[in-house]
Amino acid sequence: MKPATKARAALPTIVRRLPAIMAAAVGFYLAAIYAQCIARSCSTSRFEIAFLTSLAVVALVTASSLVAWHRFTAAILGVAIPCFAAVYLFEAVATNPRDRHRAQMLDELRRHRVRGIEAAPQWTPYGFAAGKGMLPLSDGSEVVPLTGPSGRLVLMCQEGARPIATYRADEFGLNNPPEAWRTATRVLFVGDSFTHGACVDNAAHFVHAVRQHHRGTVNLGYSGNGPLIELAGIREYARPLRPAFVFWMYDEANDVLSYSPPSDLDVEISHPILSKYLSQPDFTQNLLARQDLVNAAVNAMAATWAFAAPERTIKQHLLLPTTREVLRDAYVRIRVSLPFVLAHEAPVSDARIAQFAEIVRLAANEVGGWGGRLVFVNLPAHLPACLGRDHPSRQALLDVPRRLGLDLIDLEGPLFDLALAQGAHVIAAQPPCAGHYSEQGYGVVADVLLEYLRIVQGEPLRPFWSASVRPDGGRQLIYAGRVHDRTKPLRP
Numbered sequence: 001m002k003p004a005t006k007a008r009a010a011l012p013t014i015v016r017r018l019p020a021i022m023a024a025a026v027g028f029y030l031a032a033i034y035a036q037c038i039a040r041s042c043s044t045s046r047f048e049i050a051f052l053t054s055l056a057v058v059a060l061v062t063a064s065s066l067v068a069w070h071r072f073t074a075a076i077l078g079v080a081i082p083c084f085a086a087v088y089l090f091e092a093v094a095t096n097p098r099d100r101h102r103a104q105m106l107d108e109l110r111r112h113r114v115r116g117i118e119a120a121p122q123w124t125p126y127g128f129a130a131g132k133g134m135l136p137l138s139d140g141s142e143v144v145p146l147t148g149p150s151g152r153l154v155l156m157c158q159e160g161a162r163p164i165a166t167y168r169a170d171e172f173g174l175n176n177p178p179e180a181w182r183t184a185t186r187v188l189f190v191g192d193s194f195t196h197g198a199c200v201d202n203a204a205h206f207v208h209a210v211r212q213h214h215r216g217t218v219n220l221g222y223s224g225n226g227p228l229i230e231l232a233g234i235r236e237y238a239r240p241l242r243p244a245f246v247f248w249m250y251d252e253a254n255d256v257l258s259y260s261p262p263s264d265l266d267v268e269i270s271h272p273i274l275s276k277y278l279s280q281p282d283f284t285q286n287l288l289a290r291q292d293l294v295n296a297a298v299n300a301m302a303a304t305w306a307f308a309a310p311e312r313t314i315k316q317h318l319l320l321p322t323t324r325e326v327l328r329d330a331y332v333r334i335r336v337s338l339p340f341v342l343a344h345e346a347p348v349s350d351a352r353i354a355q356f357a358e359i360v361r362l363a364a365n366e367v368g369g370w371g372g373r374l375v376f377v378n379l380p381a382h383l384p385a386c387l388g389r390d391h392p393s394r395q396a397l398l399d400v401p402r403r404l405g406l407d408l409i410d411l412e413g414p415l416f417d418l419a420l421a422q423g424a425h426v427i428a429a430q431p432p433c434a435g436h437y438s439e440q441g442y443g444v445v446a447d448v449l450l451e452y453l454r455i456v457q458g459e460p461l462r463p464f465w466s467a468s469v470r471p472d473g474g475r476q477l478i479y480a481g482r483v484h485d486r487t488k489p490l491r492p
Contacts, residue, residue, distance in 0.1 A: 465479050
């Protein structure tokens with residue numbers, strides 16, 4: 001057969017195969033963008049990475065089958081096409097919790113704006129940590145800010161039947177009254193959302209209660225903060241203030257442990273700037289000296305989020321952001337709400353515990369360097385306790401401050417005493433056992449912290465307190481509270 005005849009005979013075959021070739025190209029493209037997303041760590045959630053990996057494998061197998069076109073191709077297409085059609089149809093119609101939260105916040109911001117009140121959503125340092133991003137300043141430099149919008153009403157969060165919690169941010173973008181910085185600082189707090197004040201009126205929060213007795217109280221807490229950001233806050237903002245007491249409010253739920261990985265430390269330790277606070281003991285971004293630049297940049301970014309419609313490229317839509325978030329949240333809810341343990345928590349690695357210990361040691365040295373005391377306060381995770389679950393590394397992490405000779409306050413005892421007496425819903429902002437602490441829960445925290453401050457001022461030890469002598473001759477105070485059996489669930 002002549003070449004021209006062969007070409008004419010092959011042409012119908014190519015035409016017949018053209019749809020398959022085009023579909024294969026789409027499959028290879030989808031597999032490529034999924035793989036690129038995974039390679040660039042576009043998500044810190046192991047569940048999301050597993051989901052994208054599964055889609056990449058299905059897309060790759062389907063595309064390869066279309067190119068080869070063998071007897072199993074029809075069966076593969078029968079599975080793959082409905083799968084991708086369902087996923088992308090869901091992406092088109094679904095709304096995720098983040099979108100609903102955004103809509104709620106925008107409505108509230110507009111109401112304040114109509115009344116002439118300058119308001120902004122909280123803009124957390126964790127957002128930069130999780131995205132491995134940095135904040136560009138007007139002088140051309142880049143930083144990871146440790147504060148949020150400043151000098152305006154900040155909309156924080158909403159839980160249960162409460163309205164959206166708000167506060168007037170100070171000139172540093174933190175939840176403090178203006179006079180907090182004009183009085184010699186005696187007490188300073190570092191921590192995450194529990195310390196920031198989520199999601200309760202400031203008058204019911206433990207920092208406010210302490211401030212009523214100690215006017216020089218400053219709160220560096222912010223939602224999403226983890227151990228490295230808290231160390232950074234001590235170095236950047238506490239060092240010039242030289243407070244007598246620094247309360248390190250450790251969140252047992254997600255600082256180092258996490259029932260829905262990753263933990264805060266997992267995220268922070270991989271950030272190119274934040275990791276320097278651990279690897280370089282003298283590292284600082286000089287944020288306090290550049291606070292005006294930081295404030296301007298954070299306020300501008302928060303305003304952009306609030307009043308600019310979010311835009312996503314086609315590629316971003318193809319990565320299924322809404323579907324991934326909805327499925328991830330559903331997975332987390334199922335995992336923590338089952339009456340049995342779906343998968344036992346793996347112990348935290350010795351290397352990670354050692355990193356945490358070094359972070360706490362550096363913080364203790366920093367505070368001790370100006371003659372202050374670092375007080376380690378454990379805020380227990382109430383949801384795992386309601387499910388009768390314990391973490392194999394929980395006690396090892398609580399032993400870190402004990403071994404370092406720090407004053408240690410473990411609030412599990414009094415909080416769970418209240419929950420056992422009246423039901424876990426009493427201490428939870430979202431009954432029966434979810435969210436942050438309720439007003440009663442925050443009140444328990446305040447009572448124990450104030451009791452500690454009275455003891456160091458000379459009052460005798462109260463029940464559940466003990467004192468021992470550190471190697472340097474100083475006194476180590478420990479509050480343990482009543483010991484609870486973590487394998488027996490707290491009733492709602």
